[in-house]
Amino acid sequence: MIKIGKINFPEFPFLLAPMEDVSDPPFRRLCKMEGADLMYSEFISSEGLIRDAIKSKKKLEIFDYERPIGIQIFGGDEEAMSLSAKIVETVQPDLLDINFGCPVKKVACKGAGAGVLKDIDLMVKLTKAVVNSTKLPVTVKTRLGWDEKSINIDEVAERLQDVGIQALTIHARTRSQMYKGHSDWNYIARVKNNPRIQIPIFGNGDIDSPEKALEFKNKYGVDGIMIGRAAIGNPWIFKQIKHFFKTGELLPPPTLKERIEAVKKHALWSTEWKGERTGLLEMRQHYSNYFRGIADFKPYKSQLLSTLSIDELNTVFHTILKEKDIH
Template sequence: MPKIGNIILPEFPLLLAPMEDVSDPPFRRLCKLHGADLMYSEFISSEGLIRDAMKSMKKLDIFDYERPVGIQIFGGDEEAMSESARIVETVQPDLVDINFGCPVKKVVTKGAGAGVLKDVDLMIRLTKAVIRGTSLPVTVKTRLGWDDASINIDEVAERLQDIGVQALSIHARTRAQMYKGHSDWSHIARVKNNQRITMPIFGNGDIDSPEKALAYKNEYGIDGIMIGRAAIGNPWIFNEIKHFMKTGEHLAQPTMNDRIEAAKNHLIWSMEWKGEHLGIIEMRRHYTNYFKGIHSFKEYKQRLVTTDDANGLMQIFDEISQVYADYQFS
């Protein structure tokens, strides 16, 4: 069973990827409810934490029912990374994760996220700074390299392990690919098969079905799988994968009532955590995902994203429940 510090994970853990503007406590709670084994906060700017920026501090909120849970930080300055690790430790997550994978331009141009893939020495210095700043286990999430001509994940994995990193999650794309094209897990398998590597290696990228999860587990020999975009609007994916791996059979698809219940809970927990007004507004981006591909749903979707009071939204959910009571998913 994979171990990260004192955290003992199930035999083949399923991890929820840290996703900006998605992996907040309400969403994590839903994924935990439906089988996620290890989850992470949205990524948090080390500079923002040190400045005591409200948005960054709010992302430090974690709850006991989420455990084990990690807080993910990013940045390009050693002192800031070390200091932010100390701040993170005060809220007592189970681990600190460093983001060396975010491909977004505004992160990369600051020499953070995937930008660090161009300078492995800097990556090592930043990681050492975080390890110095905390007694918690430190893990890393990264990509294969900057582009196809500079895939350096083999060197990165060895050097990170050598300085004390306790697990590595690898998104099987380069920074140049962003989120396009196919992920290439053969590079992850090579890292996993390296005799020197003893820390858990988790694979990430394009896992969107139980079949694919099982195939990748068997083909690439990783210690666990991290799921990101496929869990948006579909928190059931974790239990679906577990059930399929155990039995070779599919769980029944979520019914319309399952979807309504998930969307309702997500909304209620968002309002509890963010306040009613912000909770309602920030939930709007999720409705499309919960009710994807449902015939003649446009009018309800429009109402869900324009209604700005909780009671009104609950009435719409009740209406959807009645109108679509016998809806069959194909």
């Protein structure tokens, strides 16, 4: 059994990755319903938390039905990370995660996220500051290194374990790869097989099907798998993988009606959390993913993108089901 702090997980847990503008409470709720074992907030700026920035504080909202749930923070300053850890502790998540993996320029080039991969000593100092500032279990998500010439994940794993982290998630790409090319899980396997490493090691990168999840579990020996982009518009992936692991059989893909029901829930929860206008505006990024592969759906997508109320949205969905003769 995998254990982080007081959290006991199934033998092989599946984690929903923290994704900016995606992993909010409405989306997390859907993924939890579909089998995610551990989820994280969107990443939160330590500087933003200290400044009491509204957007950063909003991301701290978690709900009991999401548990176990982790709050993820990022930053490049010891004092800011330490203070933000204390702020996070007040909302009582199940763990606190540090982001040393975000590759986007506005984060990495300011010496945070994957930018810290250039300075392992700083990474260790930041991590130690957080661990010493909170009673919460502290975990880390990172990448293999800044680029292929500076892959340092072996040293990173040992040193972060030494200062007290309780689990490590490794995205098997470098920062320079961003999200392109293939992930290389051989590095993750090397960390997992290191006799010095005693904490759970979770793998992340390119898991987009039950078959691949099982292949990577068996081939690389990780303690669990984190799924990110493959869950966008496809919260069912957790249930599909678990069913395949248990039975060796693939579940059929969700029907159009099941997709519509999921979007209706997602949209309703989004409007309840953010307000109707903002909730529906932010839902627009999800429609293409939910309905990918559905024949002749383009005209309906245009209608969905123009809706500004739940009633309008439900009317569009009623029309779709009626015209496609789905009951």
